[in-house]
Amino acid sequence: MSDLQLPYRSFASVHDLPDEDRLLLMAARAAIPHAYAPYSGFRVAAAIRTGMGRVVTGFNLENASYPVCLCAEQTTIAAVRTQYPEESLEAMAITVSSKEHKVSQPASPCGQCRQLLFEQENINKHPIRLILQGEVGEIWVFDRCSDLLPFGFTGDFL
Numbered sequence: 001m002s003d004l005q006l007p008y009r010s011f012a013s014v015h016d017l018p019d020e021d022r023l024l025l026m027a028a029r030a031a032i033p034h035a036y037a038p039y040s041g042f043r044v045a046a047a048i049r050t051g052m053g054r055v056v057t058g059f060n061l062e063n064a065s066y067p068v069c070l071c072a073e074q075t076t077i078a079a080v081r082t083q084y085p086e087e088s089l090e091a092m093a094i095t096v097s098s099k100e101h102k103v104s105q106p107a108s109p110c111g112q113c114r115q116l117l118f119e120q121e122n123i124n125k126h127p128i129r130l131i132l133q134g135e136v137g138e139i140w141v142f143d144r145c146s147d148l149l150p151f152g153f154t155g156d157f158l
């Protein structure tokens, strides 16, 4: 029997977060109005802080052909990796907003985004910290993306 654990910290308020994490979460929140989510009404925005201290934001981009939708994690990581290929990823904050209800708990990255984050972390110089919040409510902080994908698939299998 394995005693696999899911290590994360929960903070009751943004005011309890370290300054850098709070600022990153605020940057993600500021990007929410730009999300293009006319089909689901579920906006997701992310902000990445790079090793140079640069903050890059992104958001979900939906499409009338639903499988073409891009998650916020995808657009944000692609923005950093393509525009600043020399920079490492330090941390990523993700926040959401729904037209249906106030999202009061952190929305976890989907399975595909966990796989994306997992590989980006593996090629990074160090773990990527994740800061997750819904629209309001508690904040979850993970010290590394791999904690969200135990037994993750890597290129080593190929």
Ligand code: THU
Binding pocket: 037, 040, 042, 043, 044, 059, 060, 061, 062, 069, 070, 071, 072, 073, 108, 109, 110, 113
């Ligand atoms: N979405 C993300 O942007 N990230 C995730 O990790 C989960 C889902 C987006 C995709 C779609 O535009 C909307 O949320 C509803 O699924």
